[in-house]
Amino acid sequence: MxxxxxxxxxxxxxxxxxxxxxxxxxxxxxxxxxxxxxxxxxxxxxxxxxxxxxxxxxxxxxxxxxxxxxxxxxxxxxxxxxGFVDTHVHAPQYPNIGIFGKSTLLDWLNTYTFPMEASLSSIPKARRVYTQCIRQTLAHGTTTAAYYATIDVDATNLLADLCYSMGQRAFIGRVCMDHLGPDYYIDESADQALAATRATIEHIRRLDSNFELVSPILTPRFAPACSVETMRGLSELQKQTQLPMQTHISENMDEIELVKKIFPNSKSYADVYDTYGILNEKMILAHAIHLTEEEADLIAERNSKVAHCPVSNSALSSGVARVRWLLDKGIQVGLGTDMSGGYSPSILEAARHAKLVSNHLVMPGGQLDNLWQEERDKAKLSVDEVLYLATRGGAQVVGLADKIGxxxxxxxxxxxxxxxxxxxxxxxxxxxxxxxxxxxxxxxxxxxxxxxxxxxxxxxxxxxxxxxxxxxxxxx
Amino acid sequence: MxxxxxxxxxxxxxxxxxxxxxxxxxxxxxxxxxxxxxxxxxxxxxxxxxxxxxxxxxxxxxxxxxxxxxxxxxxxxxxxxxGFVDTHVHAPQYPNIGIFGKSTLLDWLNTYTFPMEASLSSIPKARRVYTQCIRQTLAHGTTTAAYYATIDVDATNLLADLCYSMGQRAFIGRVCMDHLGPDYYIDESADQALAATRATIEHIRRLDSNFELVSPILTPRFAPACSVETMRGLSELQKQTQLPMQTHISENMDEIELVKKIFPNSKSYADVYDTYGILNEKMILAHAIHLTEEEADLIAERNSKVAHCPVSNSALSSGVARVRWLLDKGIQVGLGTDMSGGYSPSILEAARHAKLVSNHLVMPGGQLDNLWQEERDKAKLSVDEVLYLATRGGAQVVGLADKIGxxxxxxxxxxxxxxxxxxxxxxxxxxxxxxxxxxxxxxxxxxxxxxxxxxxxxxxxxxxxxxxxxxxxxxx
CATH class of the missing domain: 2.30.40.10 (Urease, subunit C, domain 1)
Structure with missing residues (x-):
């Protein structure tokens, strides 16, 4: 065709x-x-x-x-x-969708995710995986995707090329991770992570000079995987380039403990990002499940955005994000497939599950079960609301509210x-x-x-x- | 074709x-x-x-x-x-799948369900709805279904005819409900409910004399909708015919309160069915979410079966059934789509959600979150286990463990x-x-x-x- x-x-x-x-x-x-x-x-x-x-x-x-x-x-x-906006998706994990067993975030990363991502330094393999990922997400109506790629610059640039030629609006994130990763899949230093990020930005600038269809996105993987120097360096790079940024926050209880251990002087997970200058209106935070009241207020104040990934959160037993609570604080929320934490390439399925997990919050035994009936009904998302998150909400999250959605x-x-x-x-x-x-x-x-x-x-x-x-x- | x-x-x-x-x-x-x-x-x-x-x-x-x-x-x-076994499905509700808004069981019945079921006394409408329901469930690999039909004998008999001619193994339940229903959709008396049930049994006997492909199933809707006389009468009829039986139990908190109010002398919801002689090894109980320890023990002792309907339970905010707990008590469990409480005709989707809701039980904020790690991992169902429930488990539930699954x-x-x-x-x-x-x-x-x-x-x-x-x- x-x-x-x-x-x-x-x-x-x-x-x-x-x-x-x-x-x-x-x-x-x-x-x-x-x-x-x-x-x-x-x-x-x-x-x-x-x-x-x-x-x-x-x-x-x-x-x-x-x-x-x-x-x-x-x-x-x-x-x-x-068209749907997928505000959080890992293209290199596409072949692993559905494969997660009974794992939770940290063991899932080591068992399934890092080996797959590392293997995509093979360009023919990356071409096959990325092409099929773009094809399937387009087939499911995803017209814009905020992608995490891998640490490999050539494969990341290939993902940008493929989105451009296949016509999907995309943000392409070369992943920065210079801390705590496995030996076989880690940035050597902050300098190297930043240089590789710049190389991808330059590649995309040559491809699509005004970033009209394909744009780079700065991508510190998550606080435990980033040195302070990497976060500070990306903050500087953002000031120079005005590019958007994406990372993860507060997905899993063990992850939160790990952040506390690595950053003992920070008040919270959100505070780590704030301290190093990257919690701002251009930041997309994936998950945001176990935030404290103070963290959510800080995120709202900084006007950072949230990518809600209900399919992933249920699959990896991470928890249920309180979307109504985030929205009530004025935080802009979109939906993410989070493949392959999430098993489905479909934002329509993410919308469906956004509705279902909001029911789980308030059903008997759920964490908000103690609310009054009226509050319980309010916490549940409606069909109209989850479709808003899938389109206009997502457009806000990726900074394109005036262009798409x-x-x-x-x-x-x-x-x-x-x-x-x-x-x-x-x-x-x-x-x-x-x-x-x-x-x-x-x-x-x-x-x-x-x-x-x-x-x-x-x-x-x-x-x-x-x-x-x-x-x-x-x-x- | x-x-x-x-x-x-x-x-x-x-x-x-x-x-x-x-x-x-x-x-x-x-x-x-x-x-x-x-x-x-x-x-x-x-x-x-x-x-x-x-x-x-x-x-x-x-x-x-x-x-x-x-x-x-x-x-x-x-x-x-x-082939998959759907142990709990309401054929007349097929056109309503996906339509439930923010409702929960009792208002959902009155808003969506009873009007649709009543309208299927129109035989041309019933033919169209039932044909499409059978076609879609067959297309999803459901080779055996335990159907609830409606109170209408002719339309119920038509469902049996269609299953027979289209080749789906089926249990056909003419629904008995002579209590608390809406004026426009209720059995006049226990005698009338029992006579109508016998009429359907006779029809199916003429169609498939040994009930090899299509069998009647005795179907008291649920305790709040059945008089004591209807339950006693069905118990008698079961002794004469040896037919299986199906009903609902402990799906929703308001429903449980209602049962308490109607049967103040019963020890529990399960005890109501036991008292009137229908809690036995031929009984399929749908949902079984909020059972007490004593009820589950009683069900195990009577060797009654459970139809787990996770898609429905999440959609109607009913709660999460503790499947591992039921299995550990020796109760046989299968899966049900429960259309249209459940939105999907697919038992594969029910299996997927059986896995996901078992995760919800033990994730942070879930009702079993206080368990030790090992117990939490055990409460989660595996892929192999949910496929067992979809096939062999379902076969046990419908009494065909030696024939299918x-x-x-x-x-x-x-x-x-x-x-x-x-x-x-x-x-x-x-x-x-x-x-x-x-x-x-x-x-x-x-x-x-x-x-x-x-x-x-x-x-x-x-x-x-x-x-x-x-x-x-x-x-x-």
Whole structure:
């Protein structure tokens, strides 16, 4: 399959669904969204159809009929939805998804993760793994991903090249870890970690000079794996480059103990990052499960962001992040697959689990079970809310809230076409064709169709995916 | 597609994986399984290939070459697995899967469930819903299902007819509820509930006289919805018919309070069922989340079974059943989708969530977080264990442990052919074909392939499904 380049103006017609606010999806039917050849949304018109679009919009935009491609939704079963943002994902761990046994964070790192990451210094292996990772995440509607790569510069640069050529919007993090790692997989020194980081930045600058599709992201692995010099050096580098940064925080109780032991003079895990100058509005913190009240307040004050990774947190028995509590403090939250701590390449599955683990917090025996009924209901996330986290929330987390995550004039066309299965009125008993797991009988209201998609949808429902107007995936 | 009838002898060759015991899967490679025209496994030969099968097995079995059909697995990516057993599923609620909002059991029943169930007294609607439910569960490898239908006899009988013609092994429960239901959906009296139950039994006896594929199952909805007379009457009917029975127990805290209020003289929820003569070895109890020590001991003593429904329990915020604790008491446990309390038609997804919720029990803030490390690790279920629950465990629960759930001579060929995606060595960047979510790179050990399937598998991986030797689903 050759994917089309966005060399034409495009009009999308039909049903569009996106987040208006945290608690509310907006349903736009009979709507036209016009996207110019650069991939930018230049007009949105409700109460529109193809004829009206031609007569009024094309004229207003100065478009001629022969240079516009048109994509329609099928009534009642198809809709356009903003592309998903994966705010935390380790591309080199892709082959390990589903493989974690009964391990928890620290033994999981040594048993499964470090050996796999180290092995990707083989460029042919890295090419195979990264290509399949990008392909699968695109197929699941992930139009933007904040990737951790490995310590290997060449393989990290390859990940950037592949995202660029396959068309996925991406942040590429060359991983810095000069402390406590295994002998076979560790940065020699802070200087070396910083030099390697700069090498990747320069590579990406040559690839995509303004970082419009692919951007570097500074990536201290997590406090236990970084010397003070590395954190200070990355802080300096950030001041020079204004690049975003990503790390982990407060995922696992043993990890937190380890941080206390390594940094005995710090008040908390969050305070370590704050002390060394990297807790700021450009920081994406993955997990944030066991934060104290003071840490969450500090994170809110610094305007750092949180990548919530519920699938991973349940798989590695890490705990349940209190998303409502973070949101109530004004912290911006997105979703991460955290492959391969998380087993699924799908942000839709992360959204589903964000809902489920918020239920776990308040169910009998859960840690917030002692709250009043009203507070318990509030702690649970709704379908609309988890879809917000998957799109607009994620866009905020990666610093692109003005560009992606919704359908607004001036934003980029990063979108997916979702198709649900319409169950026929008469079904032959011996016809065993199925079209995915989302069966629509026809009487469902739109919010019920969306709920069905959130709980049973998978990549079979993701028919087409675009980034910056370019078609980057379609079902064959 | 016309599905083949098992009018021939069949040989299956290649890799077979099934549960040897709770904690151990057995991997049989280069193996032949011979199935006679009645659907029974008549020989299993390891270290075998097609030529050897012809030369030795056919001769021993008296089979001639021209009356045997052969099915092979593809090396390293395909295997035969026993069909799944869904020990708790409400067929009429199928259209509601994914639709539950923030509700919990009692309001969920009134808001979503009773209206849908009542509406299936329309036979055309029931035909459409039941056909699609059976089709989807077969497509997910469910070869045996213990169904709740509705109070409507005609629609319940239709469900039995459809299972019989589509080839799914099934228990069909006409639901008894003569207490506390809504005006529009309730049995008028115990006599009427019992008469309707008998009508369905007679219908199924005419359909499948020995209940070999489709069997009635006595179905008091749950204690709050049943008068004492109905429970006593069903107990009598069970003594006459020796039929199995199914109900719910201890799913939700408000439900438990309600039971206390209705049965003030009973010692516990389990004691209600025991008092009225229905807590015995033929009883399937769904959920069993909040049982007391005494209740679990009583259930173990009566040898009643438990249908664990983790997807439902998380979705409706019911709680987390302590499966290890139940198993340690000697209680037999299977898995249920509990559609539409559960949102997924897949027992594989139920197995995945059985693993995840067992993690939730012992993670920080979980109800068993206070245990020692060793006990915590033990409370977590392994991949092998959840697959046991999905097959052999389920077979025990529905009383068919000698017939289904594994590959043994004398058992029925209720099986599925699973296919994983082999990632090519060289991937073209612009080829966006995907084949499901389970990507095998080739270096994975077999237990890792199985783990990948458990966590990312879906009906795309289920290529063919057989019940009693009959091909009842294949991907087209």
């Amino acid at each position: 050759t994917l089309s380049k966005p060399d034409k103006n495009q009009v999308f017609l039909g049903t569009f669904i996106h987040s208006k606010s945290l608690g509310e999806l907006e349903y736009l039917h009979n709507t036209a969204v016009c996207v110019d050849a650069s991939g930018k949304i230049v007009a949105i018109e409700t109460n529109c159809n193809q004829q009206k679009a031609v007569e009024t919009l094309y004229a207003r935009l100065g478009w001629s009929l022969d240079n516009v491609s048109v994509t329609l939704t099928r009534d009642g079963r198809q809709f356009f939805f903003p 919704a359908f607004e004039v001036g934003m980029q066309w990063d979108a997916q076409l979702i198709d649900l299965n319409a169950v026929p009125a008469e079904i032959a008993e011996d016809d065993f064709t199925t079209h995915g797991n989302v069966d629509i009988f026809g009487w469902e209201k739109w919010d019920e169709r969306i709920a069905k998609w959130v709980f049973n949808g998978d990549s079979r429902n993701t028919k087409k995916v675009w980034v910056r107007g370019r078609l980057v995936h379609q079902q064959t | 016309t599905l083949s009838k098992p009018d021939k002898n069949q040989v299956f060759l290649g890799t077979f994986i099934h549960s040897k015991s709770l904690g151990e899967l057995e991997y049989l490679h280069n193996t032949a399984v011979c199935v006679d025209a009645s659907g029974k496994i008549v020989a299993i030969e390891t270290n075998c290939n097609q030529q050897k099968a012809v030369e030795t097995l056919y001769a021993r079995l008296g089979w001639s070459l021209d009356n045997v059909s052969v099915t092979l697995t593809r090396d390293g990516r395909q295997f035969f697995f026993p 594994a590959f043994e001579v004398g058992m029925q060929w209720d099986a599925q052919l699973i296919d994983l995606n082999a990632v090519p060595a060289e991937i073209a960047e612009d080829d966006f074909t995907t084949h499901g979510n389970v990507d095998i790179f080739g270096w994975e050990k077999w237990d890792e392939r199985i783990a990948k399937w458990v966590f990312n598998g879906d009906s795309r991986n289920t290529k063919k499904v057989w019940v009693r030797g009959r091909l009842v689903h294949q991907q087209t």
